[in-house]
Amino acid sequence: MGKVKRIERVAALTKELVDHPYELYSFTDFCERFDVAKSTLSEDVQAIKNGLVAYDLGTIETLAGAAGGVRFIPYHSRASDSEFLKALAERMAEPERILPGGMIYMNDLLLSPKILMRLGEIMMNRNKGLAPEYIMTVETKGIPLALFVARAYNVPLVMARRESRITEGSAVSINYVSGSTKRIQTMSLPKRALPADARVLIIDDFMKAGGTAKGLQELALEVGAEVVGTGFLIATSEPESKMVDEYFSLFVLNGIDDKTRKTDIRPNC
Amino acid sequence: MGKVKRIERVAALTKELVDHPYELYSFTDFCERFDVAKSTLSEDVQAIKNGLVAYDLGTIETLAGAAGGVRFIPYHSRASDSEFLKALAERMAEPERILPGGMIYMNDLLLSPKILMRLGEIMMNRNKGLAPEYIMTVETKGIPLALFVARAYNVPLVMARRESRITEGSAVSINYVSGSTKRIQTMSLPKRALPADARVLIIDDFMKAGGTAKGLQELALEVGAEVVGTGFLIATSEPESKMVDEYFSLFVLNGIDDKTRKTDIRPNC
Numbered sequence: 001m002g003k004v005k006r007i008e009r010v011a012a013l014t015k016e017l018v019d020h021p022y023e024l025y026s027f028t029d030f031c032e033r034f035d036v037a038k039s040t041l042s043e044d045v046q047a048i049k050n051g052l053v054a055y056d057l058g059t060i061e062t063l064a065g066a067a068g069g070v071r072f073i074p075y076h077s078r079a080s081d082s083e084f085l086k087a088l089a090e091r092m093a094e095p096e097r098i099l100p101g102g103m104i105y106m107n108d109l110l111l112s113p114k115i116l117m118r119l120g121e122i123m124m125n126r127n128k129g130l131a132p133e134y135i136m137t138v139e140t141k142g143i144p145l146a147l148f149v150a151r152a153y154n155v156p157l158v159m160a161r162r163e164s165r166i167t168e169g170s171a172v173s174i175n176y177v178s179g180s181t182k183r184i185q186t187m188s189l190p191k192r193a194l195p196a197d198a199r200v201l202i203i204d205d206f207m208k209a210g211g212t213a214k215g216l217q218e219l220a221l222e223v224g225a226e227v228v229g230t231g232f233l234i235a236t237s238e239p240e241s242k243m244v245d246e247y248f249s250l251f252v253l254n255g256i257d258d259k260t261r262k263t264d265i266r267p268n269c
Numbered sequence: 270m271g272k273v274k275r276i277e278r279v280a281a282l283t284k285e286l287v288d289h290p291y292e293l294y295s296f297t298d299f300c301e302r303f304d305v306a307k308s309t310l311s312e313d314v315q316a317i318k319n320g321l322v323a324y325d326l327g328t329i330e331t332l333a334g335a336a337g338g339v340r341f342i343p344y345h346s347r348a349s350d351s352e353f354l355k356a357l358a359e360r361m362a363e364p365e366r367i368l369p370g371g372m373i374y375m376n377d378l379l380l381s382p383k384i385l386m387r388l389g390e391i392m393m394n395r396n397k398g399l400a401p402e403y404i405m406t407v408e409t410k411g412i413p414l415a416l417f418v419a420r421a422y423n424v425p426l427v428m429a430r431r432e433s434r435i436t437e438g439s440a441v442s443i444n445y446v447s448g449s450t451k452r453i454q455t456m457s458l459p460k461r462a463l464p465a466d467a468r469v470l471i472i473d474d475f476m477k478a479g480g481t482a483k484g485l486q487e488l489a490l491e492v493g494a495e496v497v498g499t500g501f502l503i504a505t506s507e508p509e510s511k512m513v514d515e516y517f518s519l520f521v522l523n524g525i526d527d528k529t530r531k532t533d534i535r536p537n538c
Binding site: 004005006007008009010011012014015016018019020023033034047048050051052054055057058099100103104105107108111112113114116117139140141143144147148150151154156157158159161167168169190192193 | 273274275276277278279280281283284285287288289292302303316317319320321323324326327368369372373374376377380381382383385386408409410412413416417419420423425426427428430436437438459461462
């Protein structure tokens with residue numbers, strides 16, 4: 001490789017850092033890989049931090065000591081996040097999305113990697129203190145969001161199934177009562193998916209009464225994990241009393257009027 | 270905002286570009302947003318390109334003209350990709366992954382955002398010419414990989430379901446014969462998920478006989494889309510004759526020996 005200019009190295013360093021939020025890169029490794037002295041690297045990292053902060057694109061954290069290093073934490077300002085969520089709520093409320101039975105079609109929005117990436121970062125930023133070691137969800141519609149929340153925290157995803165699969169080995173199963181339909185359902189998790197005492201954040205796309213979320217919490221406890229939080233893209237305002245006590249959601253759905261084709265959905269800002 | 274140094278601006282520009290592969294940013298928008306002249310921006314973009322290329326982290330494409338702009342294309346060298354796939358194959362072959370019935374437990378690997386991101390980029394890079402407008406998969410295990418392939422191409426994902434859901438509106442359903450079990454199964458796709466003539470790349474985690482993949486192809490055709498390719502993380506070498514004619518896979522699984530606990534899985538390099 002020929003001589004690389006400082007500004008070129010900074011571009012490469014930025015790419016490495018922002019690609020993997022929360023991943024701690026040791027100064028020593030970076031010095032070797034980018035062939036620079038530690039003092040120069042420190043200056044580069046400071047410049048990257050300044051640039052990201054100036055344009056509201058995240059920040060860089062530096063951890064001192066032997067186990068230290070440097071990592072990227074994505075964030076946008078509260079105002080910019082609110083604006084993003086407000087615009088998304090407007091799209092979700094488009095009358096042509098209303099399906100028979102008062103449901104909303106949202107696949108085109110919630111399967112877009114660009115939208116998912118931002119949603120994952122917002123969820124992470126609003127709940128940084130939870131410090132989960134795993135994100136947990138249940139098939140199927142919660143998976144895309146949960147995966148991008150996992151990306152934002154830089155932790156793996158675990159996925160409960162509606163039935164256990166032979167490709168996943170021995171499993172723990174629980175029965176739970178769906179809050180809306182009152183039917184008894186089954187959900188299972190491979191035994192080896194979560195180590196005991198793992199800190200787990202439960203993520204799903206939608207909560208009405210909270211039966212599925214309650215089931216996920218019980219399943220996590222059953223394998224000895226600790227549930228540090230439960231979050232949804234959308235929670236309905238009715239019923240007011242949910243089967244889970246503490247949760248957060250990015251949006252509140254107040255109602256869908258089939259006749260007037262009006263959807264009342266608002267971001268939690 | 271105070272005066273931002275060039276090197277800081279380059280860090281911010283890099284972040285914006287690499288966050289969204291294939292997203293075309295217009296020069297005019299970038300000039301406004303980063304408050305620079307077009308000539309300066311061009312130099313910045315060139316520096317970013319040089320830096321990324323020098324460290325094997327991707328490249329920047331510049332498109333001239335009124336509809337032009339600048340975009341990031343992720344890639345790593347063929348050698349680096351092969352090394353990554355080889356290391357992953359070694360992990361997949363770990364004896365403790367073998368489950369009763371000759372299956373392999375891989376959830377911990379295939380639900381890791383970091384691994385998924387690289388796999389998505391490799392799949393995209395090896396099949397750039399396909400230029401898909403949508404990635405299509407079927408629930409459940411193919412979703413995470415398909416989502417990161419979608420991210421690498423910067424296109425949305427569409428998801429077929431094993432049964433149609435009221436939350437997705439009217440759907441097109443097909444019956445197909447599972448290649449392995451020879452059972453008749455159903456798969457459906459919301460009618461509005463794919464526009465007619467859309468270029469669709471089918472992605473799934475695993476192919477043995479190819480029955481599910483064949484079903485996905487038929488479902489795509491049924492809604493009037495064009496299937497431009499079919500790709501898998503892993504395809505088995507047996508049976509040699511598959512129900513789909515053309516496909517690609519990142520790995521070939523030659524066999525799992527339950528007794529010796531040896532898995533023969535190799536990357537396609």
